[in-house]
Amino acid sequence: MHRELSSFAGTFLNDFWIGRELNPRFGSFDVKIAFFRAGMIAWLLVDWLYLGLQFRNDGAVRPALGLVVFCHTIYIFLTIQNEVCRLRHES
Numbered sequence: 001m002h003r004e005l006s007s008f009a010g011t012f013l014n015d016f017w018i019g020r021e022l023n024p025r026f027g028s029f030d031v032k033i034a035f036f037r038a039g040m041i042a043w044l045l046v047d048w049l050y051l052g053l054q055f056r057n058d059g060a061v062r063p064a065l066g067l068v069v070f071c072h073t074i075y076i077f078l079t080i081q082n083e084v085c086r087l088r089h090e091s
């Protein structure tokens with residue numbers, strides 16, 4: 001990334017976490033994609049664990065939780081499937 005095309009605060013931590021770099025990298029390792037995937041998959045895992053816990057405790061899944069988990073699953077699946085478009089979008 002060219003310094004003259006963006007604003008930098010001057011400190012490494014501020015430039016890295018709050019700065020203008022959209023896809024920070026360490027060599028070929030893309031930090032944003034790694035954290036993005038892990039966060040989305042963890043969110044899905046927590047949803048399904050709650051669904052299983054409710055089924056185990058109550059013997060059934062309430063429609064509200066089932067709908068939320070279904071919508072989250074579709075959203076996360078589509079987001080990971082199209083992550084290149086979402087992560088490289090610059091406004």
